[in-house]
Amino acid sequence: MRDAQHEPGALLYDPATDKVGEYQDRSGPYAMLRPVGGGREWQADPATLRPATTEQRLSAGVRAANRRARTDAPFMVGIGTPRPPALEPDCAECEDLGSRRESARAAHDWSAETDANVLLRSHRRERHE
Known part of the structure; x- marks a missing residue:
């Protein structure tokens, strides 16, 4: 069942983990989020999620770029x-x-x-x- 509030790819703030994630889909009662830039998905309570602020989106993007620079550079x-x-x-x-x-x-x-x-x-x- 798809969450009517959130579109796949939307960046959402999860207060339980204090992280921004990319909305993937629903899995039972949970929303599935993936870290910006890729990584392991986590389950979140859809009732507590909210759109990420501009500052949170930027911060998550910078963290993803830094992670790529540390792991992808030959x-x-x-x-x-x-x-x-x-x-x-x-x-x-x-x-x-x-x-x-x-x-x-x-x-x-x-x-x-x-x-x-x-x-x-x-x-x-x-x-x-």
């Missing part, structure tokens, strides 16, 4: 994370793969950046070691 090298392979000077294939990697980084295409690094590591093992 340049955040952690323990056990291999460093990107270096290019060999005067090697056309290394230069091509390095260019692919830089283009992927500029486009924020982390998958393509990883692919270029894998190909570059393989090329370095076969030709330069």
